Amino acid sequence: MASLARDLLAQQSVDATLERITVSATELVEGCDAAGVLVLHGRKVRTLAPTDQLVVDSDLLQERLGEGPCFDAAVGSRGEQVFRIADLTAQPPRWPSYAPRAKRLGVGSMMGFLLFTEDEDLGALNLYSHEPGAFTEVSELAGWLLASHAAVAFSSARTHAQLEQAVATRHVIGEAMGILMGSHHLTETEAFDVLRRFSQENNIKLREVARRVCEQGSL
Incomplete structure (x- = not known):
């Protein structure tokens, strides 16, 4: 035992x-x-x-x-x-x-x-x-x-x-924010707001929105 x-x-x-x-x-x-x-x-x-x-x-x-x-x-x-x-x-x-x-x-x-x-x-x-x-x-x-x-x-x-998932989610969101900041000349706060707003308006989890940005380069 x-x-x-x-x-x-x-x-x-x-x-x-x-x-x-x-x-x-x-x-x-x-x-x-x-x-x-x-x-x-x-x-x-x-x-x-x-x-x-x-x-x-x-x-x-x-x-x-x-x-x-x-x-x-x-x-x-x-x-x-x-x-x-x-x-x-x-x-x-x-x-x-x-x-x-x-x-x-x-x-x-x-x-x-x-x-x-x-x-x-x-x-x-x-x-x-x-x-x-x-x-x-x-x-x-x-x-x-x-x-x-x-x-x-x-x-x-x-x-x-749960901790591993949280770390992975944070990494994906950070990567997506970086893509939006570089392609649209946004600040960090503005990039996060874009992700959050898209998530709320389309009823899609924030992690999934971030994953799409990482895969497609934009929303």
């Missing part, structure tokens, strides 16, 4: 980090046949780094029904950071529409872990087994430790990606 924590922070992208997390779940957590990260955008579900089609199918089913354990975990109350369902078909009808359909997909038991840091909730790491009773207290502990490291690595990777 310590080696994994270092490995997660060494990944080169958000996607690579998430793939390492979900593959590690199938390797480290006893009973885990498939894993994925579920992120909610409003009531829309996005499945990240699934190791099996079962994960995607389960997430889409929960989105369509508007209920399910992974759905609840991603909505995330800090009071319920972990769930473990030993046998999906034997549980009380908390998810009466989801449970029988999940069984038909091949889900026997499930676990889910809220991915969070001190500042934000990131989604949920969800683990699946085809067999009922596959997950034990030891499995839950291993999953919880993995999710703790995963949340920090996921947050770090996403922040790094």
Whole structure:
């Protein structure tokens, strides 16, 4: 687990980090046949780094029904950071529409872990087994430790990606301003105003306007 924590922070992208997390779940957590990260955008579900089609199918089913354990975990109350369902078909009808359909997909038991840091909730790491009773207290502990490291690595990777994008955007805008300044004898402020005004009037992101100037030499 310590080696994994270092490995997660060494990944080169958000996607690579998430793939390492979900593959590690199938390797480290006893009973885990498939894993994925579920992120909610409003009531829309996005499945990240699934190791099996079962994960995607389960997430889409929960989105369509508007209920399910992974759905609840991603909505995330800090009071319920972990769930473990030993046998999906034997549980009380908390998810009466989801449970029988999940069984038909091949889900026997499930676990889910809220991915969070001190500042934000990131989604949920969800683990699946085809067999009922596959997950034990030891499995839950291993999953919880993995999710703790995963949340920090996921947050770090996403922040790094956002910073890289911001730097790249700033560079493109600066290059576009230089082109406009040279071709139209504008000041730096005037060149930026031209880009900003074109962006607002045409409802195009400033980064995209700048990219067009760099490619075409003008607007």
